[in-house]
Amino acid sequence: MSLTNTRLSDSIANARTVKIQKTNDTFYDFKLYPFGERGTYIAPELINEITDNLAVSIQGHFQDCDYIVSPEPGGHTWGMLAAYKLLKPINILRLSTDLYKDIHLEVKRETAYNENRICFDGFQANDRVLLVDDVISSGATIRSIAVQMQEMGVKLVGVQAIIAKGEHYRKLEEDLNVPVRILSQV
Numbered sequence: 682m683s684l685t686n687t688r689l690s691d692s693i694a695n696a697r698t699v700k701i702q703k704t705n706d707t708f709y710d711f712k713l714y715p716f717g718e719r720g721t722y723i724a725p726e727l728i729n730e731i732t733d734n735l736a737v738s739i740q741g742h743f744q745d746c747d748y749i750v751s752p753e754p755g756g757h758t759w760g761m762l763a764a765y766k767l768l769k770p771i772n773i774l775r776l777s778t779d780l781y782k783d784i785h786l787e788v789k790r791e792t793a794y795n796e797n798r799i800c801f802d803g804f805q806a807n808d809r810v811l812l813v814d815d816v817i818s819s820g821a822t823i824r825s826i827a828v829q830m831q832e833m834g835v836k837l838v839g840v841q842a843i844i845a846k847g848e849h850y851r852k853l854e855e856d857l858n859v860p861v862r863i864l865s866q867v
């Protein structure tokens with residue numbers, strides 16, 4: 682199993698930045714990481730490296746979870762790969778569409794750069810879950826997911842991400858009172 686982060690580090694160093702317009706005169710610097718939510722081409726060696734490292738980290742820190750939970754659009758591909766590797770189920774938090782009105786429980790997902798709604802379905806009270814996501818930036822997505830889980834009586838055992846931007850993840854760890862593990866920091 683790969684225990685190096687060389688390809689991940691290279692992909693971070695080589696990622697292009699695009700500006701996402703937030704308001705008339707404010708912009709957010711968004712990185713086009715190949716492993717991130719707007720990533721396109723991704724090399725198999727990078728997929729392998731990230732998947733192996735996520736699996737090792739999850740096995741080391743979060744053995745005791747019933748299943749993985751990952752949000753669209755950035756987290757679910759990696760949640761799926763980790764689930765495959767670790768033979769765990771996955772529950773995907775899908776982005777909402779108008780088709781789902783009145784069918785699913787929706788929660789507002791407000792990030793540092795956009796806003797949408799995600800659906801919660803197939804959870805049971807007392808489930809023990811691990812949240813897997815690609816990038817933690819402000820931590821707002823994970824906070825809103827954690828609030829909803831608490832309301833449903835679902836126990837969040839921890840958070841595993843590929844990268845964290847800055848130090849927000851430490852405050853997240855403190856506030857949610859669960860371990861937040863990352864493979865790398867930018």
Ligand SMILES: Nc1ncnc2[nH]cnc12
Nearest residue numbers: 710711712714717816818
């Ligand atoms: N790709 C990205 N670049 C910058 N901030 C982010 N937050 C979440 N994904 C991000």
